[in-house]
Amino acid sequence: MSDSTRHYDLIVIGGGPIGLSTAWQAARRGNRKVLVLERYGFMNERGGTSGAERHWRLQYTQRDIFALTLEALPMWRELESLTGRKLLHAVGSLWFGDTEVKTNEGQISGTARAMDEMGVPYEWLTRPEIEQRYGFANLPGHYEGFLQRDGGTIDVRGTVSALFQLSQQQGAVLRAGVQVTAVRPDSDGVTVETAERTYRADKVVLANGAHANDILGAWGVELAVGLYELPLVTVHQRKGEPERPFWFAFQQPTDEDTNLFYGFPPNPWSTSDDLRLGPVFEVDGLEHADASKGLPAPRQVERVVDWATAHMPWVDPRPAELATGLAMLPKDPGRQFFLGNAGALVDGGENVVVSVAGWGFKFIPLWGRICADLALDGTTTYDIGRHALVPSATPGIVE
Template sequence: MIDTFDVIVIGGGAIGLATAYNLAGNKAKTLVLERFTFLNELGSSAGVSRQFRIPYPEPYMVEMALKATPLWDALQEETDKPLREFVGTLWFGDPTVHSTEGNIGAAETALQAKKVKFTTLKARDIEERFNFRDLPSTYVGLFQPNGASIDLKATIETLLQASQASPHVTLKEDSRVVGIRQRGKTFEVSTRHGTYTCEKLVLTPGPYIDEVVRLLGFETKLIYWNMSSCYFKKTDPNVTYPTWFVFQNPVHTNGNQFYGFPEVSWDRPGYIRTAPDFVMKPLTEPSQRTSVPNVDELRYTSEWVRRHMRGLDPKPHFATTCFVALSEEQNKELIIDFAPPYVHNHTNIVIYATGWAGKFVPLIGRILSDLTLHGRTDYDISEFRMGDKIFAPL
């Protein structure tokens, strides 16, 4: 006897569970298949903290952050654990730099367009207010007070517990998908433990997306990154930081852009996390993923901390990695679309691929649920409908 569902979600990370959470709210009989175990750190859900921020260089991304806010508030009602700690967001650095994160001036314009309040800062203001030091006098910054550190682990646990409690959701881990067949309007999804059928598919396997979509006859154009992350011990207990990002020009192989998180109770209290926003040796396939950071990336990060941050031991006491796939399309972090038209029944296959979406978890879960159940969403996702550019037939 084959179990039948309305929807099968392939990938049980933050986005997959957020989708199941919203599908359950619509009473859709849902199966979530996770290739590893739930709450694993083998994909882009690795690491405990994420940044919630409103500054972006594009108005549509600012709008995404604003739309996500009430959905974060609603998810918070599901748990007593704080999912976000509001510490503010600081963007600073060389105002002429255009990076993968955009440009400071463009972010100011986008915030103004959406009537979001922020403070403009000079280099000395940044040093005096936020404990940075020895910044070039030409650096500028903006501070937006609604930025937060997201407790990603607690977020995923909340979504998992809500799914476990729902009569509409079935969860199966250690369930790598090895086959997808179509019979008319029905999908047959096979794992080594069994076969399940459904009318709708949602694909949210993170950087393992190609392993799944190749079963449907196409693949993606992606770049794989094994991002490093370091924890620096506080030597001054009174030093605090917001979430932050610094814009600087590359120096040879050093991308020279870094971002960081404040001390939080849920992620190594007494330590500040700082990470390089560049990868010196990109990967070509998921099997190359490792938990060991690139030593040169760690060295550059330690040197930046030593030169520019107060109250920290510049030696990283802990180091981790986060494995993520990014689109080859420049400045397109998130891809949300249906399967390409040459795939049979393509409008019943909804795909989330690439990028970091920790700050948008409840919103993307709502969007994917809308697309799955109704074929449309009230949220503007025109900038993320990039399947025609990143999906290619085998």
């Protein structure tokens, strides 16, 4: 099909992993004309999908979201088998720290209870066990946590390239360098404007990440989100170290920031001994995604280096490489994602599905399925009620 066909069954706006996953899941149903419009290039790292790795975990404090990771797992396996490439690496997911502190990631004690209920195995570890087994040093005396062995690391670039190939194989049309400037739904479908031309679609999926409010703003609607340019800090590991899991340190916030740090082991698919660390500080929010600089705030890097110096004797804490990732997080940590139909936001909004914000990489194959279900069937069997797009008491704001 040539691009002179300007009417599509489905137009996906944004060619990041969620957009590509949606295109794949929709196109594989057959007999559907699917178009993806991407502002930059496919596999760009200018938005939420920069860097080589993301944390895969089954465990969640919230039972409904926990159930969704269990649904996502076989879909990851299918993606791996279709592309012949391992994407989920079960190096383990270690959560430790203050077991009662509540964070955007969840809470250790509440998550342990959820794992008990969901029948997901884990090993509870005391501070001395965490230090002896994994080499951390000088952890506060009350720190405890767990290891969940099925968690670990997701190969980000492998995933995005797999979705790029699969969506094309299934016949989706992928267009790079096309910025959507407006999306106008009505009762019969949706008009999609770009600088070059106007498209028409029965349905649209908005998967343009940190730029979602650029489109929704024209409807007089704004998703309540915080935008943060988070540091990705690569350091050298000292030679001959044993394998370690992904880890996340849950700590009480300081006056300055949320005081949360995480780290990956060296990526199993790489020959390098380097590993990546990061903070999850919800401070210094950006007004707009285009204000991101691609360079981390020096103070945030200093905080990571200080933490590594104090607690990680197996690394050289001086940064070997610095990059950033643009995280868009719902202001209400209870919701976690914006995922659903836009029917409650604007006339004709039932023809638009929105999937943006949150720590969403672990859900990529599932989010694509859900977006395709919502767009093409008008409904989905998955429990996504918590993430629905419903206007709040403040006019125009979706909290």
